[in-house]
Amino acid sequence: MPDPKLIRNFAIIAHIDHGKTTLSDRLLQKTGAVEGREMHEQMLDDMDLERERGITIKARAVNLNYRGNDGNDYSFNLIDTPGHVDFSYEVSRSLAACEGAILVVDATQGVEAQTLANGYLAINNNLDILTVINKVDLPSAEPERVREQIENVIGLDAHDAVLASAKAGIGIDEILERIVTKIPSPKGDPDAPLRALLFDSWYDPYRGVMCLLRIVDGKLKRGDKVKFISTGREYEVSEMGIFTPKPKAIDTLGVGEVGFFSANIRDIVQAKIGDTVTTAKAEPVPLPGFQEVKPMVFAGIFPINTEDYENLRDAVGKLKLNDASFSYEPESSAALGFGYRCGFLGLLHMEIIQERLEREFNLELLTTAPGARYRVNMTNGETIEIESPHKLPDLASISSIEEPFFEVTILTNDEFVGPILALAIDRRGTQKKLEYVSSNRVMIVYEMPLNEVILDFFDKLKSISRGYASLDYQFIGYRQSELVKMDVLVNGEPLDALSLIVHKDKAFGRGKLLVEKMKEFIPRQMFEVALQAMIGNRVIARETVKALRKNVLAKCYGGDITRKRKLLEKQKEGKKRMKRVGKVEIPQEAFLAVLKID
Amino acid sequence: MEQGPPPVNSMSVGVYVHLPFCRTHCTYCAFAISTDLSAQDRYTEALVREIAAGEDARGHTESIYFGGGTPSRTSIANLARVVSALGERFEIDRDAEFSMEANPEDITPESLAAWRALGVNRLSIGVQSFHDIELMPLGRIHGAKQARESVALAVSSGVRTNLDLILGLPGQTAASFGETLDTAVSLGAGHLSLYMLDLEEKSPLHVQVTRKRVTLPEDDLVSDLYVGAIAPLAAAGLHQYEISNFARRGEECRHNLRYWTRGEYHGFGLGAHSLVGDRRFANTRDIHRYIELAPDASDFSETLGVDEMRRESLFLGLRQTSGMLYRDFKEVSGQEGAAWIERGLRGGWLRRTDDRVALTPEGFLVSNELISQLF
Numbered sequence: 001m002p003d004p005k006l007i008r009n010f011a012i013i014a015h016i017d018h019g020k021t022t023l024s025d026r027l028l029q030k031t032g033a034v035e036g037r038e039m040h041e042q043m044l045d046d047m048d049l050e051r052e053r054g055i056t057i058k059a060r061a062v063n064l065n066y067r068g069n070d071g072n073d074y075s076f077n078l079i080d081t082p083g084h085v086d087f088s089y090e091v092s093r094s095l096a097a098c099e100g101a102i103l104v105v106d107a108t109q110g111v112e113a114q115t116l117a118n119g120y121l122a123i124n125n126n127l128d129i130l131t132v133i134n135k136v137d138l139p140s141a142e143p144e145r146v147r148e149q150i151e152n153v154i155g156l157d158a159h160d161a162v163l164a165s166a167k168a169g170i171g172i173d174e175i176l177e178r179i180v181t182k183i184p185s186p187k188g189d190p191d192a193p194l195r196a197l198l199f200d201s202w203y204d205p206y207r208g209v210m211c212l213l214r215i216v217d218g219k220l221k222r223g224d225k226v227k228f229i230s231t232g233r234e235y236e237v238s239e240m241g242i243f244t245p246k247p248k249a250i251d252t253l254g255v256g257e258v259g260f261f262s263a264n265i266r267d268i269v270q271a272k273i274g275d276t277v278t279t280a281k282a283e284p285v286p287l288p289g290f291q292e293v294k295p296m297v298f299a300g301i302f303p304i305n306t307e308d309y310e311n312l313r314d315a316v317g318k319l320k321l322n323d324a325s326f327s328y329e330p331e332s333s334a335a336l337g338f339g340y341r342c343g344f345l346g347l348l349h350m351e352i353i354q355e356r357l358e359r360e361f362n363l364e365l366l367t368t369a370p371g372a373r374y375r376v377n378m379t380n381g382e383t384i385e386i387e388s389p390h391k392l393p394d395l396a397s398i399s400s401i402e403e404p405f406f407e408v409t410i411l412t413n414d415e416f417v418g419p420i421l422a423l424a425i426d427r428r429g430t431q432k433k434l435e436y437v438s439s440n441r442v443m444i445v446y447e448m449p450l451n452e453v454i455l456d457f458f459d460k461l462k463s464i465s466r467g468y469a470s471l472d473y474q475f476i477g478y479r480q481s482e483l484v485k486m487d488v489l490v491n492g493e494p495l496d497a498l499s500l501i502v503h504k505d506k507a508f509g510r511g512k513l514l515v516e517k518m519k520e521f522i523p524r525q526m527f528e529v530a531l532q533a534m535i536g537n538r539v540i541a542r543e544t545v546k547a548l549r550k551n552v553l554a555k556c557y558g559g560d561i562t563r564k565r566k567l568l569e570k571q572k573e574g575k576k577r578m579k580r581v582g583k584v585e586i587p588q589e590a591f592l593a594v595l596k597i598d
Numbered sequence: 599m600e601q602g603p604p605p606v607n608s609m610s611v612g613v614y615v616h617l618p619f620c621r622t623h624c625t626y627c628a629f630a631i632s633t634d635l636s637a638q639d640r641y642t643e644a645l646v647r648e649i650a651a652g653e654d655a656r657g658h659t660e661s662i663y664f665g666g667g668t669p670s671r672t673s674i675a676n677l678a679r680v681v682s683a684l685g686e687r688f689e690i691d692r693d694a695e696f697s698m699e700a701n702p703e704d705i706t707p708e709s710l711a712a713w714r715a716l717g718v719n720r721l722s723i724g725v726q727s728f729h730d731i732e733l734m735p736l737g738r739i740h741g742a743k744q745a746r747e748s749v750a751l752a753v754s755s756g757v758r759t760n761l762d763l764i765l766g767l768p769g770q771t772a773a774s775f776g777e778t779l780d781t782a783v784s785l786g787a788g789h790l791s792l793y794m795l796d797l798e799e800k801s802p803l804h805v806q807v808t809r810k811r812v813t814l815p816e817d818d819l820v821s822d823l824y825v826g827a828i829a830p831l832a833a834a835g836l837h838q839y840e841i842s843n844f845a846r847r848g849e850e851c852r853h854n855l856r857y858w859t860r861g862e863y864h865g866f867g868l869g870a871h872s873l874v875g876d877r878r879f880a881n882t883r884d885i886h887r888y889i890e891l892a893p894d895a896s897d898f899s900e901t902l903g904v905d906e907m908r909r910e911s912l913f914l915g916l917r918q919t920s921g922m923l924y925r926d927f928k929e930v931s932g933q934e935g936a937a938w939i940e941r942g943l944r945g946g947w948l949r950r951t952d953d954r955v956a957l958t959p960e961g962f963l964v965s966n967e968l969i970s971q972l973f
Contacts (some may be wrong), residue, residue: 551965552964553841554841556842556914561910562900565906567966568970569973
């Protein structure tokens with residue numbers, strides 16, 4: 001059990017692609033946690049998907065041994081954090097387990113939206129911050145300008161920032177030494193009853209729920225009976241260890257240490273992140289926990305082959321075991337059959353879940369347009385929350401509807417400010433702040449309904465800024481809006497999966513674009529197909545897919561009959577993948593049209 | 599409803615010979631062709647090897663078809679070597695139909711005489727259009743004037759004459775198409791193949807169209823022109839007997855009918871297909887490989903199962919205006935057949951008499967859609 005004075009607990013925080021993971025890998029390598037030959041890039045990301053997308057999804061903690069210039073052997077706990085805004089709650093809970101943070105800023109990019117968001121998180125958690133300006137070896141690096149930005153925008157003293165290149169191995173020794181001098185050691189009472197912060201948990205099919213925790217007071221031994229304060233449930237610790245990064249069994253964890261345990265816990269709900277773990281008989285004051293994360297973005301997920309529903313049910317159940325922030329409930333659609341209405345933290349989370357479902361469980365899925373959770377105030381005084389447009393009650397019984405608003409922070413170069421403001425206004429945004437953070441760098445803050453943010457706002461932002469804009473957003477509350485439900489009908493049959501809640505002023509435009517787009521995707525059929533967008537009983541837009549006139553193999557000579565037969569067979573096969581609404585065959589792309597209507 | 603042309607003789611076989619050489623590569627073409635005329639002697643040797651290698655007894659042959667490519671580009675001497683090889687292998691009926699494809703620019707009194715001397719009695723001329731402005735984007739060499747002269751020459755020489763025409767060409771209008779048809783009729787052709795342009799992916803014209811450099815007439819216009827052409831052609835004595843084919847009574851192409859009635863045929867040369875018994879097979883489309891490997895140049899073969907034969911009977915049978923015998927249709931269309939006929943009659947896509955079902959012109963236009971429903 002190391003002396004708490006020799007322990008340093010820290011996280012690395014950064015905007016995506018600023019080099020957080022590369023720096024983690026480098027620290028692991030330099031401290032000997034990973035032999036050169038075992039080293040593969042992005043050591044800490046253990047899901048395939050994380051490695052492919054270059055995004056860290058789950059937080060992990062690694063114990064590193066470092067001999068300081070003072071001759072002491074230090075025990076570092078590096079707590080990895082995700083870099084994407086959808087997972088900022090994971091950043092804050094990782095930070096709660098630390099005394100310090102390394103803020104990595106790309107010397108070629110400067111301060112970006114998540115540099116800011118994560119920097120503030122660290123400051124608010126009272127962490128000591130070691131600033132690292134990374135990628136200084138690149139020709140376009142401007143460390144001095146970046147230093148100035150860090151001071152102006154985040155308000156951190158950056159005069160002692162380490163100039164480094166994780167990739168080239170520059171500045172790594174200095175960073176290690178500065179962790180010792182800059183980051184405080186943990187304070188805690190070794191003789192007090194156990195108090196440990198549970199800051200991550202996941203489900204392991206062999207061991208049950210695994211808990212990752214940071215000891216604040218007291219100690220934890222294998223075989224101890226522990227209690228989760230929020231539930232009062234008790235478990236016997238069966239396995240305990242630290243990640244080095246390989247799991248290594250250990251008998252005792254003392255003040256300031258970070259490690260994992262399993263205790264035959266079958267249900268992840270029992271190991272609530274942010275809970276305080278103590279021993280069976282103790283009644284200590286609980287540690288400050290975290291706000292529970294709630295899904296913000298909702299979408300229907302349906303199997304393309306309806307017979308895959310059972311497999312989808314298994315898959316979402318299994319995924320939920322490892323991801324408490326993901327929610328699901330059964331939903332049925334006349335057009336798409338049985339599926340689930342799923343809740344996500346954000347759009348990236350949604351994409352990741354869909355990809356994991358498809359990849360790990362071999363499913364082909366159709367995801368409907370994402371929407372927010374709306375709050376509906378009824379005339380009878382009741383308030384209900386709906387996550388699916390078709391659950392919106394009858395208009396006559398609604399007195400008002402509220403929708404979630406977000407504060408959206410964008411950092412960009414000044415040349416893009418014009419178009420970005422135009423986009424924000426188009427998305428019903430209200431400007432809160434616009435200021436220069438350095439000579440050509442501008443910070444823009446808007447309040448905007450989530451409903452508008454999730455409809456390809458990121459893609460739009462990216463394209464109008466040619467990639468030179470970063471963004472962070474935070475929930476600020478519910479506000480009343482003039483919202484209506486728009487339905488789409490195909491030859492008079494409602495396509496429930498395409499119903500959408502939109503602002504009244506935008507319904508006409510969106511309805512028109514939607515049916516126009518769908519018309520492109522629905523092939524001509526043997527009869528005319530009418531596409532209508534409606535609000536209530538009112539048709540607001542209409543398009544017609546004319547009846548098929550011509551689909552013929554005019555040339556059929558030269559004796560190659562096989563090819564012609566196969567062509568017709570392929571045509572038949574193609575039909576099988578389409579969804580039928582009434583008599584109309586609708587390809588999957590038409591359902592996605594709703595996602596692409598700007 | 600007419601009974602259609604006389605049935606194909608099931609005791610005889612058809613012969614197809616592929617002559618791949620062309621002067622240029624037309625922009626809409628996806629056939630196995632070559633513009634390297636210097637290879638034609640070696641190619642002919644390979645062809646003769648392949649024809650001679652057949653093990654089967656001297657099959658009685660009532661149709662020969664020289665296709666391509668542009669067979670009229672192959673020298674008379676080489677054509678003669680092929681014809682003589684065929685004579686060694688097959689028992690060619692005295693009245694056999696002997697078709698050859700030709701381009702207008704190759705047709706002269708001399709070439710006509712030479713081909714006739716080899717036995718060719720039916721010429722299929724790649725006219726495509728009688729308007730220069732429509733021929734240009736196709737990469738054709740001939741102009742409208744040359745086409746008219748060549749057709750007149752062929753008709754007056756006494757060979758049965760087919761004209762290949764294309765409907766749906768870039769720039770084509772109702773008026774220009776009408777004129778092309780009138781010209782074809784007035785020149786006295788006994789057979790017309792009227793193909794709606796069907797662009798193969800990756801053909802140069804397809805690329806031009808996807809890049810929006812060339813616009814094609816709308817499907818609706820093409821469909822109207824197609825349907826509208828049928829009655830006037832019939833009035834001029836050219837009766838439709840298949841989706842794209844019109845002929846004077848008795849001048850239907852016996853060789854193509856063989857394809858559509860699943861009669862046996864033997865294909866020789868580059869990319870040539872054969873149907874023998876329940877086996878379909880084809881040669882490589884790579885000319886160098888063919889020359890090297892013939893007679894063992896086959897690179898595709900399949901044995902047809904019940905289901906494949908069923909599908910073939912459906913889509914080949916229903917290409918013809920005479921359609922299918924109802925009892926045959928019932929046998930191959932399965933359970934869905936009755937409802938399909940019901941829908942088809944209601945939609946105007948189908949005709950039915952006591953013992954036959956057939957597609958109407960509107961039905962032909964959407965035949966892929968209709969027939970694949972029964973697959």
